[in-house]
Amino acid sequence: GAVVSQHPSWVICKSGTSVKIECRSLDFQATTMFWYRQFPKQSLMLMATSNEGSKATYEQGVEKDKFLINHASLTLSTLTVTSAHPEDSSFYICSAAAEKLFFGSGTQLSVL
């Protein structure tokens, strides 16, 4: 099946710094990718839809200036958490849309 590569798997950073997470579709072209966030014991919450070559579409309540999404090619989307704070600590997962939804392995972000 299709493979989506996401890295880093985990990252620890200081409050106020920025963190970039990459999501790559390895064997197919993904015009649309999705970024989800998951807090402990909760389900996946969609943050934004990333479209190749255009601006991302953010869900209500998600700050677009804080969570910067870039989808510069058909195989790569990046999420940058700017000026991270402890409340941003979460599990971030990307997915690429084809007939099914293929997930990356996730990134555990811990902000100290």
Place this chain on the structure above:
Amino acid sequence: GQNIDQPTEMTATEGAIVQINCTYQTSGFNGLFWYQQHAGEAPTFLSYNVLDGLEEKGRFSSFLSRSKGYSYLLLKELQMKDSASYLCAVRPGGYQKVTFGTGTKLQVIP
């Protein structure tokens, strides 16, 4: 809007059968997914239903009734490794965003 409901937790015995239900109310429908997620890991794909009926894949089966807005995931011959969260997700149309239910945490006991 989209609304997807599934039980929060379930417990079942090793070797038994368990059925996890999912009901949905969405603005459109172009497929229902079931995913398995172990703690700290990304979800893994289990099944995809777009037409009514039962889809069987080994120990796992998934059923869909579009008229009732209802699906279930059936797990047979339960194993301890099946202890995980099971996520029901609906795609309203095309390659549009998929909305996830809150997930059902299944605990398999000896």
